[in-house]
Amino acid sequence: MLTDLPNMLTLSRIAAIPLLVVLVAIGSPLADLLAALLFVAAGITDWLDGRLARSRRQLSDLGRMLDPIADKLLVGATLMLLVGFHRLTAYGIYPAIVIMLREILVSGLREYLAGIKVG
Numbered sequence: 001m002l003t004d005l006p007n008m009l010t011l012s013r014i015a016a017i018p019l020l021v022v023l024v025a026i027g028s029p030l031a032d033l034l035a036a037l038l039f040v041a042a043g044i045t046d047w048l049d050g051r052l053a054r055s056r057r058q059l060s061d062l063g064r065m066l067d068p069i070a071d072k073l074l075v076g077a078t079l080m081l082l083v084g085f086h087r088l089t090a091y092g093i094y095p096a097i098v099i100m101l102r103e104i105l106v107s108g109l110r111e112y113l114a115g116i117k118v119g
Helices: 005-026 029-055 061-084 090-115
Strands: none
Touching (some): 005 061, 061 090
């Protein structure tokens, strides 16, 4: 299960986070471009892992659990990096906070509804 391609793609998103941190910390235009490309590539793997899992019939409980975690880690880390390294203006912090609160709320609601067997 862990070695299925869709799960490996999901894990690659998590593994990309430390590299993303390093690239943003470097702060050069080339490093910023590479960080942006890495984020886009991670977004593509998010789309691709679900598509592959369905087409190959490799749907798994691990994948269902891991995929949203990887998404939240990637988005959360990226937002924290942008705020922490002052890449967002002062007003840019507010949308970042709203996005993170939304992620937490949706995750909490999903867990709650799964616990009471809705959906």
